[in-house]
Amino acid sequence: MRRAQPKAKSLALGALLAVAFLVVPFIGDDYWFSAILIPLLVLSLVGLGLNLLTGYAGQLSLGSAAFMAAGAFATYNFELRVPGLPLLVSVALGGVVAALIGVAFGLPSLRIKGFYLIVSTLAAQFFIQWALTKFGWFSNDNPSGVISAPPLVILGQDLSSPVGRYLLTLTIVSFLTWVAWNLVRSPTGRSWMAIRDMDTAAAVIGIPIFRSKLLAFAISSFYCGVAGSLWAFAYLGTVEPHGLDLNRSFQVLFIVIIGGIGSIAGSFLGAIFIVLLPIALDHVARAFLVGIVDPSNTENLQKIAMGSLILWFLVKEPEGLVRLIEVGFEKVRQRWSRRLLPVASD
Amino acid sequence: MQFFIEVLVGGLLAGIMYSLVAIGFVLIYKASGVFNFAQGSMVLFSALTYVGVLELGVPAWEALTIALGVMVILAFIIERTVLRPLVNRSPLTLFLATLGVSFVLEGVAQIVWGAQVHGLDLGISDEPIDLSGVFISKFDVFAASVAAGLVLVLGVLFNRTRLGTALRAVADDPLAALSVGISLPKIWVVVWSVAGFVGLVAGLLWGARLGVQFSLSLIVLKALPVLIIGGFSSIPGTLVGGLIVGASEKLAEVYIGSLVNGGIEVWFSYVVALAFLLVRPNGLFGEPNVERV
Numbered sequence: 001m002r003r004a005q006p007k008a009k010s011l012a013l014g015a016l017l018a019v020a021f022l023v024v025p026f027i028g029d030d031y032w033f034s035a036i037l038i039p040l041l042v043l044s045l046v047g048l049g050l051n052l053l054t055g056y057a058g059q060l061s062l063g064s065a066a067f068m069a070a071g072a073f074a075t076y077n078f079e080l081r082v083p084g085l086p087l088l089v090s091v092a093l094g095g096v097v098a099a100l101i102g103v104a105f106g107l108p109s110l111r112i113k114g115f116y117l118i119v120s121t122l123a124a125q126f127f128i129q130w131a132l133t134k135f136g137w138f139s140n141d142n143p144s145g146v147i148s149a150p151p152l153v154i155l156g157q158d159l160s161s162p163v164g165r166y167l168l169t170l171t172i173v174s175f176l177t178w179v180a181w182n183l184v185r186s187p188t189g190r191s192w193m194a195i196r197d198m199d200t201a202a203a204v205i206g207i208p209i210f211r212s213k214l215l216a217f218a219i220s221s222f223y224c225g226v227a228g229s230l231w232a233f234a235y236l237g238t239v240e241p242h243g244l245d246l247n248r249s250f251q252v253l254f255i256v257i258i259g260g261i262g263s264i265a266g267s268f269l270g271a272i273f274i275v276l277l278p279i280a281l282d283h284v285a286r287a288f289l290v291g292i293v294d295p296s297n298t299e300n301l302q303k304i305a306m307g308s309l310i311l312w313f314l315v316k317e318p319e320g321l322v323r324l325i326e327v328g329f330e331k332v333r334q335r336w337s338r339r340l341l342p343v344a345s346d
Numbered sequence: 347m348q349f350f351i352e353v354l355v356g357g358l359l360a361g362i363m364y365s366l367v368a369i370g371f372v373l374i375y376k377a378s379g380v381f382n383f384a385q386g387s388m389v390l391f392s393a394l395t396y397v398g399v400l401e402l403g404v405p406a407w408e409a410l411t412i413a414l415g416v417m418v419i420l421a422f423i424i425e426r427t428v429l430r431p432l433v434n435r436s437p438l439t440l441f442l443a444t445l446g447v448s449f450v451l452e453g454v455a456q457i458v459w460g461a462q463v464h465g466l467d468l469g470i471s472d473e474p475i476d477l478s479g480v481f482i483s484k485f486d487v488f489a490a491s492v493a494a495g496l497v498l499v500l501g502v503l504f505n506r507t508r509l510g511t512a513l514r515a516v517a518d519d520p521l522a523a524l525s526v527g528i529s530l531p532k533i534w535v536v537v538w539s540v541a542g543f544v545g546l547v548a549g550l551l552w553g554a555r556l557g558v559q560f561s562l563s564l565i566v567l568k569a570l571p572v573l574i575i576g577g578f579s580s581i582p583g584t585l586v587g588g589l590i591v592g593a594s595e596k597l598a599e600v601y602i603g604s605l606v607n608g609g610i611e612v613w614f615s616y617v618v619a620l621a622f623l624l625v626r627p628n629g630l631f632g633e634p635n636v637e638r639v
Contacts, residue, residue: 060438112623115381115441119574119623122567123616130613134606246567250445257442300453300461307449314443315431 033162047255047267049223055262057216058196063121065248066128071098071225072232098225099218106217132241165234260320269321359486361592362493367569368584370544377537381441384448386566391455393549398459417542463557571619577632
């Protein structure tokens with residue numbers, strides 16, 4: 001199976017980035033920035049984090065949202081308790097704290113394999129949420145456990161407007177995506193894939209299982225932590241532990257499955273799908289199902305749609321949206337080249 | 347001391363209620379290697395169906411039969427639409443598929459029967475009985491004996507019948523089982539039906555306790571540590587795991603929880619499960635897997 005040409009791919013990517021950085025800030029309105037683009041980018045980043053761990057290193061995790069919460073609260077506390085710390089530094093430090101916690105909960109992966117491992121990440125999910133709610137220190141003794149975001153100022157520039165928050169998120173997400181793209185092509189990434197495909201065999205050929213697995217947990221949790229900070233500060237302007245519960249972790253897992261497991265572009269496609277699907281379903285329900293379906297059932301209908309789509313993807317296209325698009329692109333390309341070069345195709 | 351024993355016994359009995367959910371899970375894991383996250387939704391779905399039919403004015407026994415019939419039909423549908431197309435896929439894919447199934451089940455159950463809490467009275471009172479100074483709920487004792495009976499019946503089914511032999515053959519080596527003429531799809535339907543039945547029993551007992559409502563599907567999260575401790579492939583293991591989780595969780599909540607603002611029940615069982623796993627990576631009764639390169 002031929003894949004799309006690398007040159008065409010990087011051209012398309014460059015064009016996409018140019019549009020995202022140079023065109024979208026001028027044509028988008030506040031609703032698009034605040035309600036669609038920012039959550040889309042943040043969820044892509046979490047999806048990317050989980051994809052590194054599950055798609056590349058083969059370690060299943062149901063604790064992505066907990067690591068997001070850890071990152072968000074850590075960033076908040078750095079901002080609160082260390083005066084004068086630049087925002088980007090505290091976001092990065094939030095990611096580092098999430099990474100350390102990720103390593104702690106990743107430690108059992110050295111002994112436990114496969115599905116037994118989800119106990120460890122589920123423990124992280126429940127424990128972190130519990131700790132953040134029960135101990136007032138984390139939320140500066142705010143009685144509701146909800147924290148509000150510090151002002152978003154970088155190098156004297158106020159980024160509190162929707163466009164500013166969008167550009168901040170876009171810059172961080174693009175940078176971390178570039179890092180991830182290089183990472184999975186590095187020796188580290190190749191060790192991860194070897195472990196994913198068969199860890200006994202990977203150990204036999206001398207891949208350091210111990211180090212690679214923990215590194216996967218650390219880097220994945222770092223991504224989740226940074227995404228959590230962005231979720232709190234750039235998207236919601238506030239964060240509460242309950243918004244980052246097990247359901248969010250499942251949502252991130254779905255992003256990875258639907259987008260394409262073991263694919264960086266897939267994380268973005270999955271996030272687009274997950275963010276737009278509820279909006280689309282809502283419109284459909286309003287346009288066609290008024291009077292037929294009780295409005296209170298919209299949520300249940302969304303659940304059924306989501307569940308069926310997951311099943312459909314798993315059965316029909318296990319490699320996710322990214323593969324569907326590649327196949328579609330390839331078909332178009334073949335048709336075009338046949339039309340343009342009738343002699344060459346003989 | 348008396349207080350300690352009361353907490354302990356209460357915990358042990360609550361733990362058996364967890365095992366009930368875990369049993370259905372083990373059945374499916376044993377026979378098809380599927381890590382069935384939808385077991386919790388099956389508990390919700392079956393209990394809602396029973397209560398819903400009951401509220402239409404159908405007598406209890408007929409409602410039970412109808413609910414059971416629905417679970418069998420469900421097993422057929424799942425076999426056709428999920429298991430058969432996904433045969434030979436990775437365990438991760440199958441696990442994710444059961445997540446999809448659980449979403450669909452929860453959505454359908456709540457659209458059909460409504461999201462409100464349905465009361466359920468099984469006719470067994472929740473009054474405490476006095477056992478030489480220690481008070482134990484009558485309902486808990488009933489639930490525990492149902493669970494024990496279920497484990498016994500399933501034990502006989504698995505070890506003493508032709509069907510059981512076939513089930514174990516499929517679990518042991520699906521290809522070899524196929525080659526001696528065991529029909530894989532048939533076995534899957536049977537196993538998912540039995541798991542549906544176990545889910546119904548669990549749903550009725552839990553529903554009588556908490557009311558039949560959405561939170562029933564979250565029991566799967568309580569059953570997970572039980573499974574992990576007992577091992578994915580052992581039915582008696584779920585009982586032992588349930589007892590350990592139930593007892594340690596209640597004791598920890600009472601004696602440690604008060605030191606750290608309480609509410610540690612949500613994660614304590616997971617830590618216990620992790621501790622067990624670090625010593626025995628396949629649970630207490632799970633079969634160790636031998637890896638070949």
